[in-house]
Amino acid sequence: MLMKLRITHVNPYLSSRMDFELFNNYIPGVDDLDPADVRDCRTRLVAYFQTIDPDINTTVNATVGDCVVTPEAIVITALETATGDLLSDLNLSNIAQGIIKNCTFVANYLLTFSTDSSWYLKSSGIIRMVFSVDKNYVLDRSTQFTLNDTIFTIYLPEDGSFYIRPAGTDRVAGTNGITLIDDGSGGYFADVPVVGSASVEVLANDTAAMNFLPDNLVSAMALFDFDPGTQENTLPELAQRTPLTIYSPSSSSRKGIIRFTEISCPFVKSVSATIRGDKEMIRDVVNPYGMGAGYMDVFALSKMYAFTEEQVIRLNYVDADDTFTGRFYYTGQPYFILELMVGSVPVGRDGCTIYSQSSDIVKAYRAQAAYSPFEELTIVIPNTTQGGTSIYPVRTDTDGTKYIQLSINYLTDPMLPEVSNILLAGDDEPQNMNLMVKGFIPIIIESFVVQYIKEPGVIPDLVTAQEQILNYLSTCTAPDIFSSAEINTIVKQAGGRVVTNVAVAAHVQWSIADRFGDKESYVEALTEPVITTIEQLNVTYPETGYDITTLAAIGFRNRRYVVVEGAIKFEEQKFGHLATT
């Protein structure tokens, strides 16, 4: 017999106060309460009451117990449940996992951090403008490019207009701009970074219309498929971004610069930073001041990291050493050369020597300049003759200068220079800190053979497994480290039973160049370490210190993996035949 109290009088003051978000949206129904929670609350209430008056019978079946204590326990349990749900909705970690009790409250709550659904990632990309004349051009800040009925504006980290400078000239610090590059066929191009509305589809080679046409413009086209950005964020996605607005992004710490880069450069896929004391930080060890000067290296990988660029560069004939030599003015720092051709004559990587020099030896010297905007590359191709005639199609200028046109296909991250421009922009450039933005040092994987035993009766999907392994290796950068368990998982999901061995052949490419210096004075780039086992992919070299000749050092924070086409293969092992290599 459970006595029920009937409320015949309602205090109007209380009833108006009860119109509160908590009651309306968080208080659960009586039937939704867990009986165990009510019992637990009742036990606590009884203990509490007994401190007031231990004589009163508050147990179940007692009049006071059933008419007062039990109803109070039900209400308090409901309040405790509501409070717990409210606290959960204040916990960004829970929201990020999709644990949300009241969407309206959470949306308003995230607004207090200036995080709302309109805080989306803009669409970003690069427009290649080709000019017929090599000279100065100025694009006003109001310059607009229209692609697919959407307006894109130039990404301008500095004040002032965007300056396109003649080929061969240097960038002027503190200004927006880029240098023209000779395309080898009478034109000069510049890659202009742009941003626009999210969720817009822009494909490679889409033509851009401009509100103002500069002189001598031949074409303006999208260089690659633009990153569409994200239009609407779900509450969990907003919650994941909210800590970015809380933690002060700055250049004063490793995490600070990473946060700052992620916020300022939404097209970045991964970013890592090395500071004084890190194994990979050499610049802070060897500097002309002889003391720590607040050096920080930022390694970045954009979403366009596997972009293939094709350029034609001119190499003039040098009679003194019978070579064709020329400066390689690249659009974005190359990290792997795919093909070298002179006309229809393949050169091959062994057929040329690339020299690397630093444009600022105080800031970054030798290997420290590799994959950074400070690396200047020079290509030297020895003249090979056959029957007294060069095998290469040699051209002659009107002034009698002999030259060849080298077609170079290479992999690059075209957005990396923009990361450098943004982080070193005038208002954001850190004071009293020597900051440099570089690409990760690539470990070139020439062979990656997965030996496995397949699941009986299953045809493994090796094509998908190959794609997944390629994607995993290509994007494995700090804070992640390479794990063979991931390869196991991929192969198992593809229908393999177990991976018995992975045979690896790889090497660290300290620079795209073979030598640091120039033809007259140089040092050879390191050829070690040579990687022959899967465990060695997590290479740290040298184990202690750095190479004093080239200033090379690699570790967890500055390495990435580049897989040569066709390197990933699978070998099925019959059960009982375990590979020994």
Add this chain to the structure above:
Amino acid sequence: MRDIKISFKGPDTYIDINAEVTDKNAYKQECLVNILTNRGSDPYYEERGTTLMKEALGGTLISATTAQFACNNATLDTLFFCREQDTDLWRSAPWRITELTMSLVSLTNSRMTTEIYAVYADETEDNTRQPLPIITNGL
């Protein structure tokens, strides 16, 4: 131990807020409430109550023996449950019931009358037998 008195008068049972029961009577009242509570009616305490009322109203008490058997079960269940709910303060109280008996007085088609008899921890007995009429056509 103190509690508000319940006057058991069949369908006219009511809570008398002007009267209280103490110690032995309070404990006996607690037991009576449990006997008359239907097992399963309390969503928070599954073991609370007895099946006596359901059996009486359901017409399964077809003989005096069956009715007495049901009363015995009810008192046993009640004693176990009530003693389980005792707080630490009361476990050594002299008014705590150690033995509870429910005797059938009379059984008809529409009415069952019983008497409750209790023995307390101080070994005194409840000499004032508590008549407990159960009207099977709607208590």
